[in-house]
């Protein structure tokens with residue numbers, strides 16, 4: 001198999017060139033502005049609005065045992081985030097698909113964190129300095145799989161708290177477009193750190209559960225799995241858990257969760273690409289059960305390892321794209 005990049009010869013040649021220097025990519029591989037480079041060489045200008053104004057959207061997919069999970073779903077969500085933010089890079093979804101496979105194949109990583117960012121760039125000299133005039137561009141990279149909460153912590157169960165910091169209002173920054181406006185979530189991470197805890201859950205301005213720094217939140221109330229219907233990213237792992245619950249005949253509800261319900265629920269678990277299903281063992285010092293959380297955690301990894309919604313990476317591809 002060769003990667004076709006939707007027939008783009010420039011990309012085929014760039015990839016073939018990188019493939020001939022494959023040893024350079026062992027620490028990770030990145031794609032930026034038409035080139036494949038070792039991860040350490042993927043840098044952005046300090047004047048880029050992506051950096052100066054957090055004017056960037058992103059997505060994170062993962063590779064486990066050499067196979068992507070829900071790759072096309074991630075790319076579709078990435079495109080929705082870009083559209084919501086009025087970002088439009090030159091690459092098509094089909095090209096992003098092949099670029100994601102290419103960076104993983106180049107790195108050789110069988111377990112990888114694959115980031116996809118669309119950056120605003122800057123308006124070129126001589127035109128009004130407005131984001132509408134910026135040249136948007138794509139960055140895609142693969143590095144070793146990263147755990148938000150490592151497996152031993154997940155086994156023990158995360159000690160969680162309800163953060164005092166409230167989540168940014170969804171009317172101000174739409175949380176369904178995956179973005180880097182992380183000021184609220186970073187403060188929540190410090191609140192948890194100050195108390196020696198593992199993670200935090202943020203409420204919205206009306207006291208309803210939203211999400212946490214890098215994860216969606218679920219509560220179990222009298223045997224029903226409940227997750228918020230608004231104020232949070234529509235996580236791919238969240239979606240997978242809803243599908244696993246349907247497979248396992250576990251009742252689910254997608255609806256607002258009040259702080260009082262969270263304070264009295266039986267179980268809490270969190271979900272993310274960088275960790276899967278992560279059961280909590282306590283909330284603000286109150287012990288929690290983790291029967292359904294553990295069942296979903298095990299089933300999630302078992303299904304992934306069986307190839308559920310997977311796109312295998314070809315690590316040995318023949319690569320002749322335009323180069324002898």
Ligand SMILES: Cc1ncc(COP(=O)(O)O)c(C=O)c1O
Pocket residue numbers: 060211212213214215216232233234235236237238271272273274
């Ligand atoms: C704020 C936030 N919520 C939820 C999630 C979980 O989404 P997914 O399951 O697609 O990784 C993430 C992932 O990074 C996130 O940053």
